[in-house]
Amino acid sequence: MPDFQQTVGVVGAGTFGTAIANLLSRRVDVLLYSRNPDTVERINRERQNFGINLSPRINAIGNVQELVEKCTLIFPVVPSDGFRSTMTRLGPHLRPYHILIHGTKGFDVQGITPAQMDEGLLEPQHVSTMSQVITQETVVRRVGCLSGPNLATEILEGQPTATVIGSVYEEVIELGKKVLSSDAFHVFGNNDILGAELAGALKNIIAIGSGILRGRGLGKNLQAMLITRGLMEMARFGQAMGSTNSAFFGTAGIGDLVATATSKNSRNFTFGFRLGKGEKMADIEATMPELAEGVRTLKITWHLANYYKLRLPITQMLYNIVFDGYNIDKAIKFLITYPYDVDVDF
Ligand SMILES: NC(=O)C1=CN([C@@H]2O[C@H](COP(=O)(O)OP(=O)(O)OC[C@H]3O[C@@H](n4cnc5c(N)ncnc54)[C@H](O)[C@@H]3O)[C@@H](O)[C@H]2O)C=CC1
Numbered sequence: 164m165p166d167f168q169q170t171v172g173v174v175g176a177g178t179f180g181t182a183i184a185n186l187l188s189r190r191v192d193v194l195l196y197s198r199n200p201d202t203v204e205r206i207n208r209e210r211q212n213f214g215i216n217l218s219p220r221i222n223a224i225g226n227v228q229e230l231v232e233k234c235t236l237i238f239p240v241v242p243s244d245g246f247r248s249t250m251t252r253l254g255p256h257l258r259p260y261h262i263l264i265h266g267t268k269g270f271d272v273q274g275i276t277p278a279q280m281d282e283g284l285l286e287p288q289h290v291s292t293m294s295q296v297i298t299q300e301t302v303v304r305r306v307g308c309l310s311g312p313n314l315a316t317e318i319l320e321g322q323p324t325a326t327v328i329g330s331v332y333e334e335v336i337e338l339g340k341k342v343l344s345s346d347a348f349h350v351f352g353n354n355d356i357l358g359a360e361l362a363g364a365l366k367n368i369i370a371i372g373s374g375i376l377r378g379r380g381l382g383k384n385l386q387a388m389l390i391t392r393g394l395m396e397m398a399r400f401g402q403a404m405g406s407t408n409s410a411f412f413g414t415a416g417i418g419d420l421v422a423t424a425t426s427k428n429s430r431n432f433t434f435g436f437r438l439g440k441g442e443k444m445a446d447i448e449a450t451m452p453e454l455a456e457g458v459r460t461l462k463i464t465w466h467l468a469n470y471y472k473l474r475l476p477i478t479q480m481l482y483n484i485v486f487d488g489y490n491i492d493k494a495i496k497f498l499i500t501y502p503y504d505v506d507v508d509f
C-alpha cells in the first residue's frame with residue numbers, strides 16, 4: 164500500500180483523542196474535532212491541549228461536515244454514553260468509502276430506560292459495542308477499534324506502547340498500522356474485533372476493583388489475584404457475548420488490564436482508589452467531570468451477566484460496592500472465602 168497522504172480526522176478532543184492526534188501527526192495531517200467552539204479556538208491559538216504541545220500538523224475543527232468531507236479515515240474517540248449521538252451527527256455526511264477506527268472503551272445501551280434497566284430488564288438486544296453502533300447509525304462498513312494499554316497521559320508524554328486494531332477487514336488494519344505505527348507505538352492487528360472491544364471495556368471494571376484494593380492499603384498479592392480472577396471473568400463474559408478467548412490474552416486483554424489496573428493515571432483505577440479510601444460515590448462523581456467508563460460498564464455487565472446466568476463473583480461484589488454501598492471489607496472476605504475450586508477453569 165502506498166503512503167497515505169490524506170488528512171485524518173479525530174472526533175473528540177479529550178485526553179485520548181488528543182493522544183491519538185499526536186501519534187497520527189507523525190505521519191499525516193490531522194483534523195481534531197471538538198463540539199465545543201471555545202476548545203477549537205483555544206487549541207488553534209495556543210497549539211496545546213492538556214498542557215502538551217501539539218504538532219503543527221494538527222488543527223482543531225468544529226464543523227463535523229467539513230471534517231467528514233476532508234477525511235476518509237476517521238478515529239471517533241468520545242465516551243461511550245455520547246458515542247451514538249456522535250454517530251447520528253456524523254451519519255448524514257458519511258459515505259460507504261469512509262473508514263472509522265474508534266478508540267472508545269465501553270458499551271452503548273438503547274431501547275430501554277434506566278429505570279427498566281434497574282428493574283433487571285436489560286437484554287443483549289439492548290447492548291451494542293461501538294463498532295455495532297457505527298454500522299447501525301451510518302453507511303460505513305469498514306470499521307475497526309483501537310484497544311490496548313494506551314493510558315493517554317503516558318502517550319501524551321511520548322512514552323512508547325502498543326495497541327491492537329481489531330477489524331474483520333485487513334485493509335482497515337493495514338491502513339491503521341500505516342498511519343499510527345512509529346518507534347513509540349507498535350500496532351498489532353486482530354480480526355476478532357468483538358473480542359478486542361469487549362476486552363477494552365471489561366478491563367475497566369477490574370481496574371476499579373484494583374483501585375479499591377490499593378485505596379484500602381492492600382498489597383500486590385491480592386492485586387495479582389484480582390487481575391488473575393478478573394481476567395477469567397472477562398473471558399467468561401466475552402464467551403457469553405460471542406467472542407473467542409484469545410483477545411483476552413493479548414494486548415487488548417491482559418495488556419490493557421495490567422496497565423489500567425495498576426496505574427494512578429487511569430481514571431478507573433483512581434475512581435476505585437477513592438472508593439477504597441472511603442469516599443462516597445456522589446462525592447467522587449461531583450469531582451470527576453467525565454466519570455470513569457468502568458462505572459457504566461459495570462452496571463451493564465452485571466445486568467447482562469444476570470441475563471446469561473453467569474457467576475462472576477468479582478463483578479457481583481463490585482456492583483454491590485459501587486451501586487449499593489456494600490461494605491468493602493466484607494466484599495473482600497467474601498471473595499477470599501469464595502468456593503473457587505479450580506484454578507484455571509476454561
Ligand atoms: N484516557 C485514556 O487513557 C484512554 C481512554 N480511552 C477511551 O477513550 C474514550 C474517551 O476517553 P478520554 O479521551 O479519556 O475522555 P475525556 O473525558 O478526556 O474526553 C472526552 C471528550 O469527548 C467529548 N465528548 C463527549 N461527548 C461527546 C459527544 N457526544 N460529541 C462530541 N464530543 C463529545 C468531550 O467533550 C471530551 O472532549 C473513552 O471511551 C475511554 O475509555 C481509551 C484508551 C485510553
Ligand SMILES: O=C(CO)COP(=O)(O)O
Nearest residue numbers: 311312313314429430431
Ligand atoms: O483504557 C484505558 C487505558 O488503556 C483506561 O484509561 P482510563 O481508566 O483513564 O479511562
